[in-house]
Amino acid sequence: MTAKASRAAFGEALLDLGARDERIVSLDADLSKSTMTAAFAKKYPGRAFNLGIAESNMLGVAAGLALAGKIPFACSFACFIVGRFETIRISVAYTNANVKIVGTHVGVAIGEDGYSQMGLEDIACIRALPNVPIIQPADELETKQVIAYAVEHRGPLYLRLTRQNLPPVCPPDYKFRLGRWVTLRPGRDVTLIATGGTVFNALEAARRLEADGISAEVINAASIKPLDEDMLVRSASATGRVVTVEDHSVAGGLGGAVSELLSEVRPTPIRRIGTTTFGESGDPKGLYAKFGFDAVGIAATVSKFLAR
Amino acid sequence: MSDAARLVAIARACRVQIIRMLAHAGSGHPGGSLSVIDTLVAIMFGRLRHDPARPDWPERDRVVLSKGHAVPALYACMAKAGYFPEEQLITLRKLGSPLQGHPDRTALPGIEAATGSLGEGLSVALGMALGLKLSRSPARVYCIVGDGEIQEGQVWEAAMSAPKLGQPDHPVDNLTVILDYNKIQLDDFVTKILDLEPVVAKWQTFGWPVIEVDGHSMDQLGKALDQAEATRGKPTLIVAHTVKGKGVSFMENNPEWHGKAPKPAEAVAAIREILDITEPAWDDYLRTDQTTAALVNELRALERT
Numbered sequence: 192m193t194a195k196a197s198r199a200a201f202g203e204a205l206l207d208l209g210a211r212d213e214r215i216v217s218l219d220a221d222l223s224k225s226t227m228t229a230a231f232a233k234k235y236p237g238r239a240f241n242l243g244i245a246e247s248n249m250l251g252v253a254a255g256l257a258l259a260g261k262i263p264f265a266c267s268f269a270c271f272i273v274g275r276f277e278t279i280r281i282s283v284a285y286t287n288a289n290v291k292i293v294g295t296h297v298g299v300a301i302g303e304d305g306y307s308q309m310g311l312e313d314i315a316c317i318r319a320l321p322n323v324p325i326i327q328p329a330d331e332l333e334t335k336q337v338i339a340y341a342v343e344h345r346g347p348l349y350l351r352l353t354r355q356n357l358p359p360v361c362p363p364d365y366k367f368r369l370g371r372w373v374t375l376r377p378g379r380d381v382t383l384i385a386t387g388g389t390v391f392n393a394l395e396a397a398r399r400l401e402a403d404g405i406s407a408e409v410i411n412a413a414s415i416k417p418l419d420e421d422m423l424v425r426s427a428s429a430t431g432r433v434v435t436v437e438d439h440s441v442a443g444g445l446g447g448a449v450s451e452l453l454s455e456v457r458p459t460p461i462r463r464i465g466t467t468t469f470g471e472s473g474d475p476k477g478l479y480a481k482f483g484f485d486a487v488g489i490a491a492t493v494s495k496f497l498a499r
Numbered sequence: 500m501s502d503a504a505r506l507v508a509i510a511r512a513c514r515v516q517i518i519r520m521l522a523h524a525g526s527g528h529p530g531g532s533l534s535v536i537d538t539l540v541a542i543m544f545g546r547l548r549h550d551p552a553r554p555d556w557p558e559r560d561r562v563v564l565s566k567g568h569a570v571p572a573l574y575a576c577m578a579k580a581g582y583f584p585e586e587q588l589i590t591l592r593k594l595g596s597p598l599q600g601h602p603d604r605t606a607l608p609g610i611e612a613a614t615g616s617l618g619e620g621l622s623v624a625l626g627m628a629l630g631l632k633l634s635r636s637p638a639r640v641y642c643i644v645g646d647g648e649i650q651e652g653q654v655w656e657a658a659m660s661a662p663k664l665g666q667p668d669h670p671v672d673n674l675t676v677i678l679d680y681n682k683i684q685l686d687d688f689v690t691k692i693l694d695l696e697p698v699v700a701k702w703q704t705f706g707w708p709v710i711e712v713d714g715h716s717m718d719q720l721g722k723a724l725d726q727a728e729a730t731r732g733k734p735t736l737i738v739a740h741t742v743k744g745k746g747v748s749f750m751e752n753n754p755e756w757h758g759k760a761p762k763p764a765e766a767v768a769a770i771r772e773i774l775d776i777t778e779p780a781w782d783d784y785l786r787t788d789q790t791t792a793a794l795v796n797e798l799r800a801l802e803r804t
């Protein structure tokens with residue numbers, strides 16, 4: 192498999208699943224070319240609804256469609272769709288409507304468009320809702336399994352997808368399960384827990400660290416809510432050091448969730464790699480270097496952490 | 500008894516229950532519940548295809564009370580229709596009760612959507628109407644919005660979308676929206692906060708057929724609901740001109756009674772007015788109407804606690 196954006200894999204999966212289940216409908220807010228539902232809309236024009244640049248109404252309409260038996264995928268950039276949090280909170284979550292909320296273009300990795308288009312707080316917002324799982328796949332294989340899971344899952348769900356291409360990281364026999372993480376690389380000295388677009392970089396960082404004599408375990412945490420508590424506690428207990436890596440704010444994201452859980456069940460020294468400022472415009476590679484999300488940056492944070 | 504007279508009698512009984520449950524709860528919203536009750540009765544007892552024994556019947560018509568703070572009116576109707584025993588009404592807002600302060604779909608079967616965060620219900624109703632059309636269901640969706648509520652921007656996103664959504668194969672002409680235009684919101688009269696006028700022209704410009712009625716006339720409500728149902732290709736808006744606190748003189752047209760529950764003695768006075776009994780005749784009346792006498796005794800007991 193070649194590198195592919197998870198939004199692109201989503202578009203393909205939707206097209207495929209849509210042929211098998213006619214309850215599936217798509218909703219967009221004038222970004223269907225970017226969320227990659229355009230192909231589904233072309234093939235199934237009667238099941239694709241572009242609500243215009245009106246995300247709140249799109250979310251409410253999605254909830255209504257779900258309550259009438261459909262399986263709606265409501266799609267936009269993560270910042271815009273989760274920005275309509277109140278509608279998600281009441282019409283989707285509290286109503287327990289079977290809506291699949293799809294937030295694309297997550298993180299500083301979108302690059303040149305700058306902060307206003309970057310989803311950097313979406314996990315934090317959705318995590319506060321009691322009944323909405325959060326899933327962020329790391330490559331094409333995982334994305335396609337996650338979309339199939341989303342169709343089967345009854346109830347609201349939030350999917351976090353990237354604009355940028357993601358190299359394959361999951362083993363060919365990989366099977367996604369909600370609340371279950373997968374160890375991509377075993378290690379003894381530190382546990383790296385990465386999600387989405389940072390997983391590949393975490394693996395690269397582990398290879399660099401190995402050259403320096405540091406053995407890093409790398410875990411792909413697609414299931415951000417719920418966490419894989421068993422794997423987290425087991426790995427943290429074994430290595431005694433945890434580093435989370437995400438293209439999202441460290442407040443309330445994967446790092447926040449992991450910190451909260453570990454502090455209750457297994458206090459462990461931890462470093463959270465993520466944003467602590469607003470994002471900015473720039474080339475994605477340069478931004479990942481600046482924010483420390485590339486292999487060099489991750490390895491540097493780990494080395495410094497372990498040197499203490 | 501004519502059908503309108505039957506509906507008027509049901510609405511009167513529901514008004515009594517609204518006052519009763521709010522007095523027991525000690526908080527809640529009488530003004531908007533009393534303004535919207537005639538509309539709800541006209542829908543739920545005049546035409547709704549539903550089965551209280553099977554609240555999840557897929558072919559049922561749906562009612563979305565977007566102005567969720569008026570939910571005592573909806574609970575009164577649901578109890579009368581048989582969704583739950585009328586005795587349960589006095590658990591309103593109490594710990595553990597499915598009768599939450601604002602509608603909770605997961606707590607009470609028969610509630611179609613969580614509402615009360617104003618401005619959201621029309622979008623949900625629109626999605627339901629579209630979903631039912633896609634499934635070729637004959638079911639209709641009724642959505643009731645408040646006047647203050649339509650100050651929310653999401654309402655206008657939905658209003659702009661609804662006449663166009665699903666066209667040409669699945670227009671949402673199965674959606675009837677009723678604006679409970681009681682002219683008062685929480686803080687003050689709507690004209691003093693953010694005037695909606697010209698409200699009819701606004702919706703017409705967005706592509707909606709609009710019918711204006713006296714929202715306390717069962718005849719006019721019935722005819723408007725018929726007309727909406729007969730309209731093809733578009734959803735319809737009914738602007739129901741109503742009086743906030745309708746039926747209780749000291750609550751009528753008074754912003755103070757938007758969100759304040761009557762004290763037990765006030766509740767007894769309100770019930771007497773709703774039943775149209777004069778003060779001198781009240782004690783004699785209670786000797787002839789044991790059901791009301793029981794409610795009054797219950798309220799008087801509440802006063803002593």
